[in-house]
Amino acid sequence: MVASLVVLALILITISFREPTSGPLHGVQSAGATVLRPFEVAAERVARPFRDVYGYFAGLVHVKSENKKLKAEVNQLRQKALLGEAARAQNTELRRQLHFRDSPAFPGDYTAVNTRIIGWRNEFDERVVIAAGRNAGIHQETPVVTSDGLVGSVTQVSGTAALVTLLTDESSAVQARDQDTGAFGVVRHGEGESSLIVDRVTKDKRVAEGDVIVTAGTRSKQYPSLFPASIPIGYVVSVGQSDTAPFKQIQIQPFVDFSSLDAVTALITKKHNPEAP
Amino acid sequence: MAADIAKAGMLLFLSVVIQLSILAQVSILGGHPNLLLVTLVCVALLRGALFGAVAGFSAGLLADTGVFGTLGFTALLLTLAGYWTGRYGETTGRDRAHAPAVSIAVITVLYQIAALILRYMLGQNAPGGAIFEALVPTVLLNLILIFPVYALTRRLLRPREWVTREVQLLG
Numbered sequence: 140m141v142a143s144l145v146v147l148a149l150i151l152i153t154i155s156f157r158e159p160t161s162g163p164l165h166g167v168q169s170a171g172a173t174v175l176r177p178f179e180v181a182a183e184r185v186a187r188p189f190r191d192v193y194g195y196f197a198g199l200v201h202v203k204s205e206n207k208k209l210k211a212e213v214n215q216l217r218q219k220a221l222l223g224e225a226a227r228a229q230n231t232e233l234r235r236q237l238h239f240r241d242s243p244a245f246p247g248d249y250t251a252v253n254t255r256i257i258g259w260r261n262e263f264d265e266r267v268v269i270a271a272g273r274n275a276g277i278h279q280e281t282p283v284v285t286s287d288g289l290v291g292s293v294t295q296v297s298g299t300a301a302l303v304t305l306l307t308d309e310s311s312a313v314q315a316r317d318q319d320t321g322a323f324g325v326v327r328h329g330e331g332e333s334s335l336i337v338d339r340v341t342k343d344k345r346v347a348e349g350d351v352i353v354t355a356g357t358r359s360k361q362y363p364s365l366f367p368a369s370i371p372i373g374y375v376v377s378v379g380q381s382d383t384a385p386f387k388q389i390q391i392q393p394f395v396d397f398s399s400l401d402a403v404t405a406l407i408t409k410k411h412n413p414e415a416p
Numbered sequence: 417m418a419a420d421i422a423k424a425g426m427l428l429f430l431s432v433v434i435q436l437s438i439l440a441q442v443s444i445l446g447g448h449p450n451l452l453l454v455t456l457v458c459v460a461l462l463r464g465a466l467f468g469a470v471a472g473f474s475a476g477l478l479a480d481t482g483v484f485g486t487l488g489f490t491a492l493l494l495t496l497a498g499y500w501t502g503r504y505g506e507t508t509g510r511d512r513a514h515a516p517a518v519s520i521a522v523i524t525v526l527y528q529i530a531a532l533i534l535r536y537m538l539g540q541n542a543p544g545g546a547i548f549e550a551l552v553p554t555v556l557l558n559l560i561l562i563f564p565v566y567a568l569t570r571r572l573l574r575p576r577e578w579v580t581r582e583v584q585l586l587g
Contacts, residue, residue, distance in 0.1 A: 140466060140469070140470075141465070141466065141469045141495065141499050144469055144470065144473045144491075144495045145492060145495055145496070147473075147488075148473065148476075148488040148489075148491045148492035148495055149488065149492065150488070151477075151487045151488025151491065152486055152487070152488035152489055152492065152538070153488075154487075155486050155487035155488060155489075156486055156538060164487060168480070168481050168484060168487055169484075171478070171481030171482070172481055172482055172483075172484060175432075175433070175436075175478070175481065175482045178429075178433045178437075179433055179436060179437045179482065180437075181433075182433045182434055182437035182438055183437045183438065186437065186438040190438075257437055258436040258437055258440065258482060258483050259436070259440035259441040259483075263531070263535060263540070263541055263542070263543065263547075264540070264541050266483075266484075268436075268482070268483055268484065295484045297484075300484075302483070302484040308541070309541045310541075398443075
């Protein structure tokens with residue numbers, strides 16, 4: 140009996156591992172996830188007040204130093220916002236005059252599906268389950284964000300739930316650019332836990348500490364990006380380069396706090412991405 | 417027997433839901449409490465190897481389903497955990513007060529290592545360093561959990577030895 144269960148588990152692992160996500164076993168799994176969803180939502184709701192209380196007291200520990208840092212940041216951002224507003228108005232006007240045809244832009248060309256995280260996969264990988272799925276218009280590769288920035292993308296979906304692979308997962312990679320200098324690279328998982336780096340930025344490009352990194356959108360016909368351009372990812376905390384390495388070593392601090400994710404927004408595009416001939 | 421299955425099923429279902437929705441994101445001193453494993457160990461200790469293996473398989477399958485995991489992954493690990501704990505409960509661990517604590521400590525270590533190896537074999541992310549760093553706090557957290565969970569499970573599933581003694585007295 141026990142041996143049969145072990146063999147059955149091994150067969151399930153083999154099929155589940157080899158089968159595409161549209162296969163019948165994944166279909167059964169999706170149905171199971173749909174059944175479990177109300178219970179997960181209920182448990183999450185019961186736990187939320189306790190988690191909030193814990194979060195409140197945990198936040199108090201660093202509140203003074205954080206307040207000082209945020210005040211300085213607000214002043215800096217206020218100046219940037221004034222300049223940005225003028226540039227935005229000018230950009231809109233120029234686009235109108237040029238009758239500029241653009242690919243779907245964030246956030247205007249996307250419908251937001253706001254949803255809650257109802258499950259965390261395990262401590263091994265960085266994936267979460269959200270309480271919205273195909274019925275809400277979410278499909279595989281749907282980008283997921285918070286008000287702070289990019290979170291990840293949907294990698295598996297059922298009718299009422301979806302699995303989101305976070306940006307900090309080892310399998311994630313996003314085409315990105317330095318908003319200040321325009322240098323392009325690929326944001327992916329770094330060496331430490333939940334750390335991110337910008338890879339493949341050649342040494343001739345200029346990147347400085349504090350620069351904001353945003354999604355680059357699609358830059359190659361061969362490798363279209365899942366993410367619309369200009370979603371904030373993080374800011375540069377260190378830049379280094381060696382004589383032997385062909386690329387700069389850039390570490391970034393993500394804007395999103397992946398350790399305390401609670402609610403996220405899935406972005407459903409309103410217009411189709413243009414396809415290259 | 418049917419009542420036992422229903423009670424154990426309910427208990428394991430609740431622990432799967434709580435584990436996936438709440439505890440999977442809890443990290444204390446780097447450790448991650450595993451309520452599902454703790455509950456399974458309690459059930460297997462009280463009901464034996466076969467019951468433990470079937471309970472582990474079912475609960476594992478449910479857990480894999482709930483988080484879109486590789487189907488059968490947790491089921492395989494929990495089947496073995498349930499079987500081993502059940503055997504221990506039926507033999508050496510019978511009537512030993514420290515049996516739950518010993519079982520969960522050993523099973524937690526074996527579970528983490530087995531999960532790591534399995535993930536490595538499947539080509540998935542297997543951060544050995546992080547897992548071994550978190551091993552001691554995880555064992556401690558599971559040790560803390562086992563006492564209340566075992567007490568609750570014991571109330572729901574009366575140990576079989578008690579039933580035997582009562583029958584003997586009556587007889």
